[in-house]
Amino acid sequence: QGTFTLLRDTRTDGSFLVHHFLSFYLRAGCKVCFVALLQSFSHYSVVAQKLGVSLAAAKERGQLVFLEGLKSCLDLLFGEEEQPEQPSPLQFLSTSDLRALFDFVRLALAAPGSWKGPVLLVDDLSVLLSLGAAPVAVLDFIHYCRVAVCCQLKGNIVVLVHSNEDSEDEENELVVNSLCHHSDLILWAEGLATGFCKDVHGQIKIIKRLSLRQAAEQDLVQVYQYKIQDRSVTFFARGLSAAVL
Amino acid sequence: LVFTEEDKYDLYSNLLFKYFLAEGIVCGHDLFVASAKEHPDNILKELPAPLLDDTYGKELGDEAAAVKSEDFQDSMKIAWRYQNLPKMEASPTTYTKFGHYYDVSKKMSPELYQSVKWHSFYLHDELSFEPKMKAWNMNSGYAKLLQSIQRIISGEGFDGSDPQKKQRNVLRIGIQSLGSVLWGDDVCCSETPEDPHSLTKFLYVLRGLLRKSLSACIVTVPAHLMQNKAIMERVTNLSDMVVGLESFIGSERETNPLYKDYHGLVHVHQIPRLNSLICDVSDTKDLAFRLKRKLFTIERLHLPPDLSDTVSRASKQDLAGSAKLLSSGCGAMAIGKKHLDF
Numbered sequence: 001q002g003t004f005t006l007l008r009d010t011r012t013d014g015s016f017l018v019h020h021f022l023s024f025y026l027r028a029g030c031k032v033c034f035v036a037l038l039q040s041f042s043h044y045s046v047v048a049q050k051l052g053v054s055l056a057a058a059k060e061r062g063q064l065v066f067l068e069g070l071k072s073c074l075d076l077l078f079g080e081e082e083q084p085e086q087p088s089p090l091q092f093l094s095t096s097d098l099r100a101l102f103d104f105v106r107l108a109l110a111a112p113g114s115w116k117g118p119v120l121l122v123d124d125l126s127v128l129l130s131l132g133a134a135p136v137a138v139l140d141f142i143h144y145c146r147v148a149v150c151c152q153l154k155g156n157i158v159v160l161v162h163s164n165e166d167s168e169d170e171e172n173e174l175v176v177n178s179l180c181h182h183s184d185l186i187l188w189a190e191g192l193a194t195g196f197c198k199d200v201h202g203q204i205k206i207i208k209r210l211s212l213r214q215a216a217e218q219d220l221v222q223v224y225q226y227k228i229q230d231r232s233v234t235f236f237a238r239g240l241s242a243a244v245l
Numbered sequence: 246l247v248f249t250e251e252d253k254y255d256l257y258s259n260l261l262f263k264y265f266l267a268e269g270i271v272c273g274h275d276l277f278v279a280s281a282k283e284h285p286d287n288i289l290k291e292l293p294a295p296l297l298d299d300t301y302g303k304e305l306g307d308e309a310a311a312v313k314s315e316d317f318q319d320s321m322k323i324a325w326r327y328q329n330l331p332k333m334e335a336s337p338t339t340y341t342k343f344g345h346y347y348d349v350s351k352k353m354s355p356e357l358y359q360s361v362k363w364h365s366f367y368l369h370d371e372l373s374f375e376p377k378m379k380a381w382n383m384n385s386g387y388a389k390l391l392q393s394i395q396r397i398i399s400g401e402g403f404d405g406s407d408p409q410k411k412q413r414n415v416l417r418i419g420i421q422s423l424g425s426v427l428w429g430d431d432v433c434c435s436e437t438p439e440d441p442h443s444l445t446k447f448l449y450v451l452r453g454l455l456r457k458s459l460s461a462c463i464v465t466v467p468a469h470l471m472q473n474k475a476i477m478e479r480v481t482n483l484s485d486m487v488v489g490l491e492s493f494i495g496s497e498r499e500t501n502p503l504y505k506d507y508h509g510l511v512h513v514h515q516i517p518r519l520n521s522l523i524c525d526v527s528d529t530k531d532l533a534f535r536l537k538r539k540l541f542t543i544e545r546l547h548l549p550p551d552l553s554d555t556v557s558r559a560s561k562q563d564l565a566g567s568a569k570l571l572s573s574g575c576g577a578m579a580i581g582k583k584h585l586d587f
Contacts, residue, residue: 038483040456070453077450078395130445130479162482169475 002117002150006183007160008176011191012202014160016228018123019044021158023051026058030155031115033108035101037069037127050231063115065108069127098133098141106148109155118155120145125179126162126172135171139178146182184209189226200225203238362401366393384443391450394418398458416460423447424466441476448483487514 007017022044025032036044045055058064109118128138142159149155163176180186186207192200203225210217224235366389398416424444448464455462468489471477481487489512 070449070456073450074395074453074457077391124482126479126482127449130442130483131449132442132446164478167475167478168473169478171475172478 002154002156003184004146004150004182005156005158005185005187006179007158007187007189008163008180009160009189010163010165012189014162014187014189015039015123016233017187017189018121018158018160019047019051020233022055022121023048023053025119025121025156026053026055026063029063029116030119031063031065031109031113031117032058032119032121033065033067033105034121034123035067035069035105036123038124040070041066041068062113067104067108098128098137102141102144102148105145109149109153118149118153120149120155120157122157122159124160124162125175129169129171129175135174138175142179182212184212192225199227201228202226204235364393364397366390383446384440387443387447390420391447391454394451394454398454398460414459416458418455418460418462420462420464422467423464424471441473444476445479445483448480452483481515484515486516488512489514 005021007014007021009015009017022032022034026048034044041055048055055064055066059066105120109120125138125142128141129135133141142157145157149157159179161172161176161179163173167173186205186209188205188207189202190205191202203223206220206222206224208220211219223238225238225240226233226235401416451462451464454460464484466480468477491512
């Protein structure tokens with residue numbers, strides 16, 4: 001069974017984790033379907049280059065299926081009449097129905113070919129709520145993806161969501177909490193509680209949900225602090241930043 | 246996509262908006278101005294005149310130099326530990342030649358702003374909706390604006406669609422008071438608006454348009470009127486840079502002696518993190534702005550030393566809350582509940 005990893009960020013930007021997973025899985029030789037809703041292809045491409053992976057090349061050889069949300073949305077709204085046999089995956093902008101998006105994902109990962117296990121990467125799920133999808137629809141979409149990718153294809157899913165403490169966005173909190181309960185691994189990047197700091201960009205909590213697999217087990221929680229650099233991220237134990245030592 | 250939260254009376258955010266447009270004119274960029282509040286023609290007439298000669302810049306430089314030389318002479322006697330810290334630059338150094346300075350008291354000459362190509366969108370002048378837009382499921386005012394922007398972008402070749410065009414230019418888009426009632430959106434009036442997704446959908450599509458063309462956009466929004474904070478959070482996620490302006494007019498901070506040099510605070514909620522893992526984080530996040538007769542400056546919030554012990558406790562805690570992140574070179578402020586007795 002594949003794993004469902006939830007990337008969560010609070011008071012900070014957790015997208016460095018997305019970049020990491022993207023280059024990680026591509027280097028491992030997996031077939032990746034990347035639903036990139038928030039940034040353009042060139043943004044991910046430039047960062048991936050710094051991390052040693054070429055997204056354009058991966059796309060060429062069919063290892064990466066990239067859905068560029070921003071571009072598809074423009075094609076849908078400003079383009080010519082859509083062909084009826086190929087509905088745009090972003091159809092939910094007008095119909096609030098995520099089924100087309102799910103079909104896109106399923107087709108993308110259905111035939112892994114010579115690649116190792118399929119991987120679905122989503123950046124980020126909170127945008128779907130901003131675009132008119134109901135929280136239940138988003139959860140259904142994730143559930144369908146889990147069945148298709150994790151159970152049937154034995155692949156992994158990595159999803160990024162934003163959350164805020166004292167958030168007034170109840171729909172978002174609902175989605176995030178629900179996903180937390182069903183994830184196998186949660187990577188939670190938080191800004192420091194004491195405020196902004198130049199040397200420590202935030203802290204990351206790694207929660208391994210062992211309680212899901214076996215009834216008596218407790219979740220394993222590890223906390224590290226991190227600093228993001230141009231080409232990498234350094235992790236260290238709390239309070240032991242290089243600036244302090 | 247620069248997102249600005251307006252201050253209460255929209256004085257300063259309007260100024261920032263005009264600076265953005267004026268800079269565009271001086272740099273020779275094309276402009277697109279959209280508003281539902283005042284006609285774009287009027288907005289253009291009100292832009293500040295650029296300080297084209299270097300004399301003002303030099304003045305500023307002379308002032309700064311004079312201050313610097315004084316400082317060097319006294320070495321610190323009591324707080325000598327602070328001596329080793331780098332000098333804090335309160336205002337931007339005059340050595341940076343990025344951007345231009347503007348004189349707020351003068352208006353830009355008509356020849357100057359007519360020298361660039363500019364497009365306007367005044368909501369109330371626009372024709373009624375076109376049938377294709379029904380599929381969008383969005384507020385019609387926003388939909389019309391998006392159509393207009395897209396038409397300009399593809400028509401003028403900002404998205405690289407016209408390979409014949411050799412000189413590629415940048416389009417600066419300014420959208421005023423988005424989300425206000427004048428655009429037909431009730432996001433600012435009620436906590437459960439009729440179509441809560443219109444604004445966010447608009448921003449998403451705008452983001453898409455910006456990403457695929459050579460354009461930059463500033464949007465000002467009356468955030469203080471928005472009842473539904475969830476929408477503000479979503480909007481923050483969808484923007485690259487979010488800046489909030491909080492003016493002291495009419496609030497209790499106006500009379501607070503600690504803020505007497507400034508007219509308001511600048512809150513930087515989000516910085517763009519594009520094409521790289523890291524973003525350009527500055528040393529401090531406490532910024533304040535002030536409007537001098539000719540110049541609008543944004544400086545680091547510089548609190549004077551807390552010399553009197555009659556400062557009320559309320560203002561101290563208030564200040565402590567907002568000044569949590571002050572860099573260490575600043576003032577000897579006692580952040581705490583008790584006065585320090587010597």
